[in-house]
Amino acid sequence: MRVEYDPEAMGRSAFYRFLTSVVVPRPIAWVSTTTPDGRTENLAPHSFFSIASTDPPIVQFTSIGRKDSLRNVEDTGEFVVNFSSEPLLHLINATATDFPRTVSEFEAAGVEREPSRCVRPPRVARSHVVLECRSHTTLRMGNSTLVFGRVVHAAADENYIVAGRPSSELLRPLTKLGGDEWGTLGEVLHLNRIPYEEPGPR
Incomplete structure (x- = not known):
């Protein structure tokens, strides 16, 4: 037996x-930004995160409400996505x-920073992969804003690269689940796609 849910009757929360x-699971964009005057650097996790385009390379995160990350991106046009791994x-x-x-999460949480190559917001020094982005567009949708950023530079720790690309198993990505639940990678399954073959002559 299924339990039926009506979003309108239940309410937003x-x-x-x-x-x-x-x-679930949802990957986490650990987004670093800076205020226009450069005095305060913001760092916040966003669990509504994905790739929006590969050519050009564009990633997307969602701000529910008017978060500091969104305000800073709107004001400066730049942000960095720092890879979220289990040890962090x-x-x-x-x-x-x-x-x-006005409070820097880097300072408040004791997160070590390093300079970015192409944008003003700093990178998280302990993050194994970073994506430096310039704002492409933002899209208001309901109570949220989708932030699209073009990746203008990327950097990865060489110790986590296998066969020319970052290894998921070595990176140990962290994910967000429901409530206060977090997820880890667990078992990795390898399965090739099945190619379509035109039927041959009979």
Whole structure:
């Protein structure tokens, strides 16, 4: 027997909890930005994150409400996605605190930074892969804003590259589940796609 859910009857908060428990696991964009004057550097995890385009390379994260990351991207046009890995769980969670915009999560959570190559926001020094982005466009949708950024530079720790690309198993990606649940990679399954073959003559 199924339990039926009506989003309108449940209300926004209740259905949010249901939806984020179903759309799992979700990769986490650990987004670093800076205020226009460069005085405050922001760092926050966003669990609505994906690739939007490969040519040109564009990634996308969603800000629910008017978060500092969104405001800074709108004001400066730049951000960095820092890879979220399992060993960084407690640091990432610490930067999810709703600090005032004038407080740097780098400072508050004790996250070591390093300069980016092509954009002003700093990179997380301990993140094994970073994507430096310039804002492509933003799209308001309901109570959220989708932020699309063109990747203008990427960097990866050489110790995590196998056969020319970053290895998921070595990177140990961290994911977000429902509520206060987090996920780790677990078993990796390798399965080739099945090519379509035209039927031959009979």
